[in-house]
Amino acid sequence: MKRHITGLFVLSALLTIMACKKSVEVLTPSGSDETYKVPQGNNDYDNTIVDYYNKYGTYMLYKFTEKDVYWTPTGWKKPTLPNGTWTTGAEVEASDSAYINAQLNLIKNKWFGFYTDKFLKKFLPAKIMLCKKVDSVFTNYVFTPTFTAVKGTKKVAAFYNYDNIQVNYGDATVNSMTAAEQRLFIYKVNLIFMQSIYARGLNAPTAEFANSADYNTAMTTYAQAYGKGIIIGYSNITAQSDWNAFITAMVTYSAPQLNASVAITDQTAAGILNTTKDPSGQIKRRYNMVRNYFINEYGVDLQLVGNATRGL
Template sequence: MKNKILFTIIMMTVVVLCSCTKKEAALTPSEENQGYVVPQGTNDYDATIVNFYNKFGTYLLYEFTDKDTYWTPTGWKNATPSTTTAGFWNTGYEMVKANPLYIKKQLALLDSTWFRYYTDKFLNEYLPTKIMLCTKIDSVYATLISFSPVTYVKSTKAVGAWYNYDNICVSNAGPAIDTMKAADKKAYTARINLIFAQSIVGRKLAKATTDFAAVANYSVTYTTYAAAYGQGILYPYSSSPTADLDWGYYIMAMVSMSETNLNASTANTDATFRGILNATKDVNGKIRTRYNKVRNYYITNYNVDLQAIGNAAN
């Protein structure tokens, strides 16, 4: 009798555990079902968009809602006016959706300034879920114009591309694409690949190798850029750097700056990537050591030279 009771209790426990497991799994959102459908129309460029999705699992969207691009689990990221301070705008961004007449040209621009620099293996692993095709994208912020009384105005700056949570917004699906000069395309290349790198870091896909992590000492609290640079740390010293975050910053440096700029003599108080390979910043040679580790990792494992992107963009 005791054995029967014990067997019943065990079986009931197993059923409960299995039920809980299935319930938790059901609550996990699937990357396979994002609620989008391509093609979104019957234009000649829709075939390109469908082929891109079939190849990489990423949606190139020109029809989407504000929630699709601005929403994140921690709040909406679109710029909004303050409800308490006149003229003040909360920092964020604004986008204007693509003009359908220019999407074909925009897709060609994206291929020449972004996708062609990476192998299929790299893109399959690192592209975000959604790429929003836009006419323009502006960074929005408040500018103080008077202290008496305190007065702000909304300010905007065209940025070309923006990363937010699971998507990247890209610009130039509009008349401006017809007047882009070579210098404009270089600047766009630098911007869009920097944003791509930021998205890789933001989605926690930048993973440092053991030998890269071992070069720097993260147990110390650094108080200056010079001290952090001496350890090979590029991530802002005041924001709790880690090996993974640093790895991502090395990616950003390569895709956004040429080797000439990276080797330029620059003060060790400077917070940009300029001069990180010069002895003025890299006093112990640790930045160059780590730089080579990151660059060689992607060449070896993905056949992608990240520095070739920065060289082409500058």
């Protein structure tokens, strides 16, 4: 009798577990977010936006709320004036519908065009906000009649918060961009793209790169760091921050700028491949590790981005 009862108990428990498992599979989590849907309209550019979503899983939105732009897990990122100075951030406005086609062409030619589908699918954020205004906000000071902190703004090509990148030029100015403005767009939007990748922790350095420099021995000068092939600096450095610095150098400096002779006291990436800053050749060796990784893994030459910022 005891065995019979035990068998019935086990069978009952198994049936209960199976029923629970089945019910879990069909339930929709109460916290799911179904806010974002494309297309947002029935314009011709909506087809392009849907195609991008199908390829990369990224929502390109021309209708959005402040929450879509500014909410992050660590706080609200819209610039404010809490203690007499403005917090870092950007103010945005959604694109004018008449210029979205041209804006999408700008994004295709000056941003997406540098990367393969594999790269974009891996690294694009969840949302791209199509904007006619992206103004970086900062604190400015007026000295007359009294010393006062006021809001300063500067038009920028792009900005990012958490899971989204806000892209400018969704207005008439997209059709009158000068060559210099287009190069500046390439510089800014691709730099912001890389910074958003770093912030989301998506791109760890390879073991080869991490093991190719000594990050543990204390240093006191840039010359010492350069001698080890390190370009991020000499204080509180990591392989990750150094890896990010090499990527940033490639997408913001042209090959001639990186190879120019620049004083070793200069703390920018300019001249890092020249013997003035790289007498041991360690920087160039590690630069090639990073560049070749992206070429081999994703079919992307990041240096072509930096070259384009200078019209090469």
